[in-house]
Amino acid sequence: MxxxxxxxxxxxxxxxxxxxxxxxxxxxxxxxxxxxxxxxxxxxxxxxxxxxxxxxxxxxxxxxxxxxxxxxxxxxxxxxxxxxxxxxxxxxxxxxxxxxxxxxxxxxxxxxxxxxxxxxxxxxxxxVSHEIKGSADHVLPYIVTGGVIHHTLIISPPKCGKTTLLRDIVRQVSDGFMNFHGVNVGLVDERSEIGGCYRGIPQNDIGKRTDILDSCNKGEGLLMLIRAMAPQVIALDEIGNKDDIDAIEYAINAGCKIICTVHGNSIKDIKDKPRLQELIERKLFQRYIFLENQNNIGDIKKIYDEDHKMVSMLVDKRMLKES
Amino acid sequence: MRILGMMMVFIACSGIGITYSYIYKKRVEQLCEWKKGIVLLKNEINYSLTPLPEAFEIIGRKLEGVMNRFFDEIAALLKTNNNKTMSSLDEKVIKKLLIDSCLNEKDRKTIISFIKNLGLLDKESQMNNLELHINYIQQEIDAAKKDEEKNNKLFKTLGILSGIFIIVIFI
Known part of the structure; x- marks a missing residue:
C-alpha cells in the first residue's frame, strides 16, 4: 500500500x-x-x-x-x-x-x-500536497541571470501557488538547471508546507543540495542555517513579522541570497508592512514576482526589478488557449 | 507387556499433571512479559512520543516468546489496517494472536480492552491509562504467583498419584 x-x-x-x-x-x-x-x-x-x-x-x-x-x-x-x-x-x-x-x-x-x-x-x-515540477521554469531566468542569483520576493494573495512556485525554485536552484550549476540552499520551513516533512524527512523534492529546518521559527532558523550549514541561498515562506525581516537583513549582509514569499496583492500592500517597506525602499530585493489567478492557480506571473519596473509578464499557455 | 502398560499409564498421568502446573508457571511469566511491554510502551510514549505502530514494533523486539510475536503482530495490524480504528479492531483477530499463550480468558479480555482503548487519547490520558493498567497487571501477577505456588505441587502430585491409582486398580 x-x-x-x-x-x-x-x-x-x-x-x-x-x-x-x-x-x-x-x-x-x-x-x-x-x-x-x-x-x-x-x-x-x-x-x-x-x-x-x-x-x-x-x-x-x-x-x-x-x-x-x-x-x-x-x-x-x-x-x-x-x-x-x-x-x-x-x-x-x-x-x-x-x-x-x-x-x-x-x-x-x-x-x-x-x-x-x-x-x-x-x-x-x-x-493535498501538490508538487508541480517545472512550475518555476519560466521565472528562473529572471531570478538567476549570468550565474548570479537575485534576492527575490514572491508576492501573492492566498491560493495563488506561491509555495508551489517557491518549492520548485528551491529544487532547481539546488539541483541546477540549464547552464546553472546548483548551489547549497538552506530552507526554513516553519509550517512544513514546502518540504512537507514527515519525521524530519522531506516528502517533496526540494533538491539535492538543500538543507531543511522543519517546523522552525523563520527568524531563528535562518540564523541557525547561516551558522551551521553555510548556505548560498536561503528560502523562506510567508515572511511577515519584525524578527523575520531582521533575520533576512542579517542574511543579506552575511552574503546569502534570499528567496522568500509574502502575502499581498501589490507593492503598496507589502509596503504597508513597516519593516518590509524599509527593505524595499533600500532596494535589497532585486526581483519581485507577483502571482495572480485568472483561470488557474498562479496562471499570471508579473516580474519586477528593484526599481519596480516590470521586467516580464508570464501568462500560462493554457489560459491563452482558453481565451 | 504388563509392566510396559503400567509405565505408560504412569508417565501419561504424571505428564498431564506436569503440563497443568507448567501452564500456571507460564501464565506468570507471560503476565510479567506483558507488564514489561506496557512499561516500555509507557516510556516510548512519555519520552519519545513514538506513534503506536512503531512503538509496538520496537517493544516487540525487546520481548520474548508469545509477547514478542503479539507486539509484532499488533504493530503489523496497525500499519497495514489503515481503515480500522483501534476501537473497531476485530476481537477475534487479537484473540487469535494470543492462542499460543497460557493466559486465561480474563487476561485475554483485559488485554483486548486495553488495546482497543489506546486510540484517541492525549498524552496525559494515555499515561493515566497505562499506569492504571500496570497496577492492575501487577495485582494479576501477584494473584497468579499465589495460584502457581498453590497449584504447582498440587497438579504434579495429583498427576503422579492418579497414575499410581489407575495402576493399582488395574492390578
Missing part, C-alpha cells in the same frame, strides 16, 4: 467516493465540519457529496460529516497516536506522510494565555 495516498486517512465512506469519482489527480482539499456538508475541492471547483456518493456542484441533500467521521479521520491521521502530535495540534495542523497538511479547528484549550491543545476537533481541512 502506498503510504503517501490520501485515501489512507479517510473514512470508508469518503474513500469510496474518491475511488468512484477518480478525483485523486487534481484533488486540492477535503473539508469536514461536524453536521455540515462534506466539501471537496477538485480541479479548482467546489463539490458536495450527494446521497448517491457522487460529486455534485449544488448542495442538495449533501452528505454531512458526523462527529464520528471527524474522530475516525483524526485517528488515521495520527496513526492511532494523538499524543504523538500534540505539538502539531497546538499549532493547528498535522503534516502527514506525503507532505499533505491537515488543518484542525475546534475547542481550543488555553493554559497561561497560550494554546495548550485543540480538544473536540470539529473541523478538518485536508490539503
Amino acid at each position: 502506498n503510504g503517501n495516498r490520501i485515501e489512507n486517512i479517510l473514512s470508508e465512506k469518503l474513500k469510496r467516493v474518491l475511488e468512484n469519482e477518480n478525483v485523486q489527480t487534481e484533488l486540492q482539499e477535503i473539508r469536514l465540519r461536524v453536521d455540515k456538508p462534506i466539501m471537496i475541492y477538485w480541479a479548482n471547483k467546489e463539490f458536495f457529496i450527494g446521497t448517491d456518493l457522487k460529486l455534485h456542484t449544488l448542495d442538495q441533500n449533501s452528505l454531512c460529516a458526523t462527529n464520528d467521521d471527524i474522530k475516525e479521520v483524526l485517528e488515521y491521521i495520527s496513526k492511532h497516536s494523538l499524543y504523538a502530535y500534540e505539538e502539531d495540534i497546538r499549532n493547528g495542523y498535522i503534516t502527514i506522510e506525503g507532505g499533505h497538511r491537515i488543518g484542525l479547528a475546534g475547542k481550543v484549550v488555553l493554559e497561561n494565555g497560550k494554546v495548550k491543545t485543540i480538544r473536540n476537533v470539529s473541523c478538518i481541512n485536508i490539503r
Whole structure:
C-alpha cells in the first residue's frame, strides 16, 4: 500500500467516493465540519457529496460529516497516536506522510494565555500536497541571470501557488538547471508546507543540495542555517513579522541570497508592512514576482526589478488557449 | 507387556499433571512479559512520543516468546489496517494472536480492552491509562504467583498419584 495516498486517512465512506469519482489527480482539499456538508475541492471547483456518493456542484441533500467521521479521520491521521502530535495540534495542523497538511479547528484549550491543545476537533481541512515540477521554469531566468542569483520576493494573495512556485525554485536552484550549476540552499520551513516533512524527512523534492529546518521559527532558523550549514541561498515562506525581516537583513549582509514569499496583492500592500517597506525602499530585493489567478492557480506571473519596473509578464499557455 | 502398560499409564498421568502446573508457571511469566511491554510502551510514549505502530514494533523486539510475536503482530495490524480504528479492531483477530499463550480468558479480555482503548487519547490520558493498567497487571501477577505456588505441587502430585491409582486398580 502506498503510504503517501490520501485515501489512507479517510473514512470508508469518503474513500469510496474518491475511488468512484477518480478525483485523486487534481484533488486540492477535503473539508469536514461536524453536521455540515462534506466539501471537496477538485480541479479548482467546489463539490458536495450527494446521497448517491457522487460529486455534485449544488448542495442538495449533501452528505454531512458526523462527529464520528471527524474522530475516525483524526485517528488515521495520527496513526492511532494523538499524543504523538500534540505539538502539531497546538499549532493547528498535522503534516502527514506525503507532505499533505491537515488543518484542525475546534475547542481550543488555553493554559497561561497560550494554546495548550485543540480538544473536540470539529473541523478538518485536508490539503493535498501538490508538487508541480517545472512550475518555476519560466521565472528562473529572471531570478538567476549570468550565474548570479537575485534576492527575490514572491508576492501573492492566498491560493495563488506561491509555495508551489517557491518549492520548485528551491529544487532547481539546488539541483541546477540549464547552464546553472546548483548551489547549497538552506530552507526554513516553519509550517512544513514546502518540504512537507514527515519525521524530519522531506516528502517533496526540494533538491539535492538543500538543507531543511522543519517546523522552525523563520527568524531563528535562518540564523541557525547561516551558522551551521553555510548556505548560498536561503528560502523562506510567508515572511511577515519584525524578527523575520531582521533575520533576512542579517542574511543579506552575511552574503546569502534570499528567496522568500509574502502575502499581498501589490507593492503598496507589502509596503504597508513597516519593516518590509524599509527593505524595499533600500532596494535589497532585486526581483519581485507577483502571482495572480485568472483561470488557474498562479496562471499570471508579473516580474519586477528593484526599481519596480516590470521586467516580464508570464501568462500560462493554457489560459491563452482558453481565451 | 504388563509392566510396559503400567509405565505408560504412569508417565501419561504424571505428564498431564506436569503440563497443568507448567501452564500456571507460564501464565506468570507471560503476565510479567506483558507488564514489561506496557512499561516500555509507557516510556516510548512519555519520552519519545513514538506513534503506536512503531512503538509496538520496537517493544516487540525487546520481548520474548508469545509477547514478542503479539507486539509484532499488533504493530503489523496497525500499519497495514489503515481503515480500522483501534476501537473497531476485530476481537477475534487479537484473540487469535494470543492462542499460543497460557493466559486465561480474563487476561485475554483485559488485554483486548486495553488495546482497543489506546486510540484517541492525549498524552496525559494515555499515561493515566497505562499506569492504571500496570497496577492492575501487577495485582494479576501477584494473584497468579499465589495460584502457581498453590497449584504447582498440587497438579504434579495429583498427576503422579492418579497414575499410581489407575495402576493399582488395574492390578
